[in-house]
Amino acid sequence: MKKYMFSAAMAGVLLLFNFCATNPVTGKKDIVLMSEEQEIALGAQSDPAVLAQFGLYEDKALQQFIQQKGQAMAAVSHRPNLKYEFKVVDSPVINAFALPGGYVYFTRGIMAHFNNEAQFAGVLGHEIGHITARHSVQQQSKSTLAQLGLITGMIISPELAQMGNELSQGLGLLFLKFGRDDERESDELGVEYSSKIGYDASQMADFFQTLQRQQESSGQMIPDFLSTHPNPADRYATVHKLAEDWKKKENLTNAKVGRDSYLKLIDGIVYGEDPRQGFVENSVFYHPELKFKFPVPSGWAYQNSPQVFQMAPQDGSAMMNLMLVPGDNLEAAAQTLLKNFNLEPVESKSVTVNGLPAIAVVADQKQEQQVIRTLTYIIRYGNYNYSLMGITTANNFNNYFQTFSNTMQNFAELTEPDKLNRKPERIRIITVPQSATLSQVLQNNNIKQDRLEEFAVLNGMQLSDRVEKGTLLKVVSQ
Incomplete structure (x- = not known):
């Protein structure tokens, strides 16, 4: 019996070698149970379901913008051979996500919360990084192998079978670590890719502060040890340092930020729930x-x-x-x-x-x-x-x-x-007529007292910040 178990184990080891592939980003060997062709097919099959779930946001200029910037960034990525697609979907949730094989989605909710092109570019690079580093494929492979190992253990050891539920929960916590590592690697790639097309990647770190404030104001803070994403405050310092390093590598003496151009682009975007x-x-x-x-x-x-x-x-x-x-x-x-x-x-x-x-x-x-x-x-x-x-x-x-x-x-x-006849709220971009605090400017534009902090976060500023005459800001109207 021991002989057969040893043979089966050796067969399993040989099988894992057959599933090793070189990671496009690190150059190291990864255990993956999916070929690149299967990865591309999975994304193509899942894309219609995503669009059915959220719907495509109807704004031609915004769709052209994400496609143009996405394709430029994909061309300098570690997997330029993939056929990438970039889309803005009609959801108020602040989110961006990627499917295997080259499919990237940004919600209108996250587009509304960016305050310049550089912030957008950093997050776009982050999502492309998930694809180029094959994170979703790796996680699926690890999960599959872990489940196989758990099932095998239950067959061999009756005592282990009694602990099946606890072990399953433990596996989730074990792979949480890999999730955090993936997010950190994607942060690094986001900095690299956005820097390579000329953007100031430190702006992505500033957007993490917006995310942190948004989480705090909505009461949805996630404990660091239970979140697959690193804490926004921790990411801030790391991304800032990486951005400075890449500015030196790319000789970016005048890295692009694109604040006014971005704000003009999202003028009129639906904000929040669409009635x-x-x-x-x-x-x-x-x-x-x-x-x-x-x-x-x-x-x-x-x-x-x-x-x-x-x-x-x-x-x-x-x-x-x-x-x-x-x-x-x-x-x-x-x-x-x-x-x-x-x-x-x-x-x-x-x-x-x-x-x-x-x-x-x-x-x-x-x-x-x-x-x-x-x-x-x-x-x-x-x-x-x-x-x-x-x-x-x-x-x-x-x-x-x-x-x-x-x-x-x-x-x-x-x-x-x-x-x-209920109309949705839409972001309107105003030009500040005279210098004042952000709080004063917002109140002068009919933002109610109980929403002042919400719009401070939306603009990536503090209510006490002084806003100079001629500055562009976000407010809302129906």
């Missing part, structure tokens, strides 16, 4: 473009995306979602829904919801440990089939039935003019 895509006010969800509304249960959290609106209580014991279901009629839509979610109908009936034809269906999904029970109202309105589905366990169903029903039976046509 045209639906918004919640006083525990009611309104959708001005599709002209419907329904109540959100009191105390429930919610999340909105172009594909689905989700609601759930804080304890996660139930959830509801709204989505569109294809079908020429209600019966066809109901069959599609049951099939797609592998639901077995318990009962169904035709109903009317505020004058709209609908079908109410109770259906189960049987799982190994329990039965999930759903109540769904499929409502025909404006040539669309709207599905409002409530989901919980069969044991909890009676407790949530009235909550589900109240939301579904109050789906109605939206007619209130103030909701139908």
Whole structure:
């Protein structure tokens, strides 16, 4: 038996050698379970899902800008052979992310928070760095190998099997270290790539301060040891030093910042939630473009995306979602829904919801440990089939039935003019008419007292900072 186990172990070692590849950035050998062709294919397959989830932000000049700067930076990167794509997606969240194979996405939320081209370029280089260093491929490979090792251990040792859950959690913490290392390496690459196309990479460090202040003001600070990203304050000093080193290497005596040009570019960008895509006010969800509304249960959290609106209580014991279901009629839509979610109908009936034809269906999904029970109202309105589905366990169903029903039976046509005509806030770039503190300038432009700090962060400044006449600043209007 020991002989066979030794042979299997040797076979595993040989297999790992076959999966070694030279890292394009470090030149060292990495264990990866994916070829470059597979990496490119994975990105290409995932790109439509990202666009379906967020939507492409409709601003031709902004899309051209990210493509132009992205392609220039990709050309000086460690993997210029890839076919890169750069896109701004329609999300208010402050985020940027990359898919394997050359796909980079910036949200309109992060575009709104940059205050010059150099800050943008540094983060763009950081995301390209994740691709050139094959970070996502490495992490997937490490995760796969770890899971394989854990499963093998469970088969060989019954005592180890009893610790399976604890070991799985431990693996997550183990690979967190690699995540931080990846982020640091991408910071270094962001500095390198942005410097190589002439930008002042120290500006990326300044943007980390904006991120830190944003996290603090929103109450979303993440403890350093639980975050895959290094603490913004720690990154500040490191990136500043790296930027100075690269200025010397590239002889950048007049590195580009591009403050005014960038601010003019984002003049008019949607800021925050876009009510045209639906918004919640006083525990009611309104959708001005599709002209419907329904109540959100009191105390429930919610999340909105172009594909689905989700609601759930804080304890996660139930959830509801709204989505569109294809079908020429209600019966066809109901069959599609049951099939797609592998639901077995318990009962169904035709109903009317505020004058709209609908079908109410109770259906189960049987799982190994329990039965999930759903109540769904499929409502025909404006040539669309709207599905409002409530989901919980069969044991909890009676407790949530009235909550589900109240939301579904109050789906109605939206007619209130103030909701139908709600406009999003947009960033407006103003020229300061006379020197004053930032606080004074913002108040003179109708920024309310409780939002002053928000707009100080947005402008990357302190409220007490003196702003000189002629300076460009961000404010908002509808």
